[in-house]
Amino acid sequence: MPRTGPTWDPAQYLRHSGHRTRPFLDLLARLPEPDREDPEVVDLGCGAGNLTALLAARWPAARVTGLDSSPDMLERARREHAGPTPGGGRLDLAEADATTWRPTAPLDVLVSNAALQWVPGHADRFAEWTSALAPGGTFAFQVPANFGAPSHVLMREIAESPRYRPHLDGVLRHADAVLEPAAYLERLLALGLESDVWETTYLHVLKGPDPVLDWVKGTGLRPVLDALGTRPDLREDFLTTYREALRTAYPATERGTVLPFRRLFAVAHRPKETP
Structure with missing residues (x-):
């Protein structure tokens, strides 16, 4: 994630790790095998490293590098996932800003999962x-x-209401934080890449009290929590108002609370050179 983004709480983010992992597994299933036995793999916006570890498990001989700008996320990733892998490869972590990062060596796989929405103009x-x-x-x-x-x-x-606008004006992303699928496809094809773009809407059944609020506290709500960090009174008022609105929008049932969640995917390949 970019340095200009919010602060991150790894524990809060991972509270819904089962649901958050599923899209990555769907993306991982569509990745082809690299030509090299010891491929160079980069995970851009690796977060807590739990999904980066799945890349290392997929290619045990690979040199996998997870990049993120959050010191808290990287600390947890290093503690739990960094080091040699059983197949002779290695998983390393490094701090990087996705808004300015550029590769320094040829890559066999470049993956980014649920991170580019934080990068304006990605x-x-x-x-x-x-x-x-x-x-x-x-x-x-x-x-x-x-x-x-x-x-x-x-x-x-x-x-955007009068009570919070002075503190939150311009803080949140809007609907144009990501492109539509056709626009991503057009961009990738224009680069000469063989590309596949698709979308999936997951219906997550969440458990516990106010689970949608708990979900967004780990992701989309982070900028609000940061901006109101020095005003705990406003922060609690915002959370109370938002909690009540979410309860109406996502009613709880005896089977849980359903959170529909749309995600976009893209897999693009550079054609092999002609012998």
Whole structure:
């Protein structure tokens, strides 16, 4: 994630790790095998490293590097996942800003999972990132595309009300934080990449009290929590108002609370060189 983004709480983010992992597994299932037995793999926006570890498990001989700008996320990732892998590879972590990062060596796989939505103009970086792909290399990403869902619409509406606007003006992302699938496909094809773009809406059944609020506390609500960090009174008032709105938008049932969540996926390959 970019340095200009919010602060992160690894424990809060991982509270819904089962649901958050599923899209990554769906993306991982569509990745082809690299040509090299010891591929160079980069996870851009690796967070707590739990998904980066799945890349190392998929390719045990790979040199996997997880990049993130959050010191808290990287600390947890290093503590739990960094080091040699059983197949002779290695998983390393490094601090990097996705808004300015550029590859320094040929890559066989470049993956970004649920991170590019925090990078303004991220599609403009595709040319630089994919220029580092080795022949036959793959660039793959997944981004949430639910900025028009009640969870985000209500958040923005409350933030724009007179009580909070002086503190939250310009803090939250809007619906254009990610492109539509066709726009991503057009960008990738224009770079000469063989590309597949699709979308999936997951219906997550969440448990516990106010689970949608608990979910967004780990992701989309982070900028609000940061901005109101020095005003605990306003912060609690915002959470109370937002909590009540979410309860109406996502009613709890005896079977849990259903959170529909739309995500966009892309897998793009650099063609192999002609012998």
